[in-house]
Amino acid sequence: MELTGASALVTGGASGLGLATAQRLAAAGAAVTIVDLPSSAGAEVAGEFGGSFAAADVTDPGQVAAAVAHAAASGPLRVVVNCAGIAPPAKVLDRDGEPTPLADFERIVRITLTGTSTVIAQAWAARARTGPAADGDRGVIVNTASVAAFDGQIGQPAYAASKGGVHAMTLPIARELARHGIRVVTIAPGIMETPMLKGLPQAAQDSLGQQVPYPQRLGRPDEYARLVAAIVDNGYLNGETIRLDGAIRMAPK
Template sequence: MDVKGLAAIVTGGGSGMGAAVARALAGAGAKIALIDRNAEAAEAVATEIGGLALAGDVSDEASIREALAAAREAHGVARIAVNCAGIADAGRVVGREGPHPLDLFRRVIDVNLIGSFNVGRLAAAAMAEVEPLPTGERGLIVNTASVAAYEGQIGQAAYSASKGGIVAMTLPMARELARFGIRVMTVAPGLIGTPMLLSMSDEVQESLVATTLFPKRLGQPEEYARLVLHIAENELLNGETIRLDGAVRLAPK
């Protein structure tokens, strides 16, 4: 898939990996609509790349329907949908204050897992209506999981469950959407230097980097973005999750 001239939507596009993806796709000639709960942050990135900023909550059906309709009005049907929106609220199953708050668990699942599916299903429905590209493709969905889907740490029960769900739905979605020429891929990043991770103390960051085999550093959002661009360009990539992690394996805590 040559992304030049194609419409793309990126959730969580106001910062971190989402912003990096938006910049990379725009640099390759795609028309970008950024969806983020932080409208101000999305607007800043959109202004930088000549894209469209839209406020939206991925876990809310009406909010995403409205955002996708606005993106379609501006750029046409999005052939590329990249889900980067997510939260990482942590809590022990049984902590000092008692059992894990159920509302917190539900919120993480709502945003990370249900939000990714919500955007994916609505984007795919629109992709299925358009004419195929010369490659036979109609579209691409890229979801963001995490290495925590495989070796979640203490306190990450909700986060790991949400990201594990994203990994698990990748192949079934790819199998179902194949008849439309829509590919579905997932990236499971490791320790990426996003604002959330960089807000941690130097000591915590150093301890995390120490568990990485090579290269011994935090990943960069731009490295995630380059992988997404490669996935778009390599049509044989489908139905799989790629770890982007320097061979890190998370310790229990």
């Protein structure tokens, strides 16, 4: 897919996997719009690589629609990458044996799963009205699941459910959008070197990295971004979830 003259939208793009992806897509010639919360550093980091920033809460359809329109104003919207999500730990029962508040579970699912669905719907509506390339291709949507979708650990029921939902909806949405020439692919990262993990002591980071069969280290944001670029480039990748995890299979805790 030729990205020069096209636009791309990356949610959760102010840091971590999203930022690395935004930078790589911009380097490939796309006009990149970072979507993140108003409190993020989105405007600052977007300016560093010549992108733009659209403040939005991915659970708000109106805000997402405005962000999509902002991105589409820079050229035909060909790439949408969903990196927005949260991962606070929460067991089914708390330390006192009481059920965890339902609102905590719902918040994780609302942001990580419903937010992804909202972005897909708003981007699809805009892209379906955009003329296709010469081969009928209108672009690709890349979602972010997690190995927790398959190997959820103790304390991750809401997170695993939300990421499992992202994985599960990949194929049906790819089938639905096929008639519009839009592909849908999901990446399930393992233990990645995100800002949250980089804040841990080095010994803790090393311990986590040693759990990975090979290479024995944390995954790097640019490795995620490189996979996004490969998905964009390979037009036959569709309806699939790809693990990016160094062959790790998470232990129960």
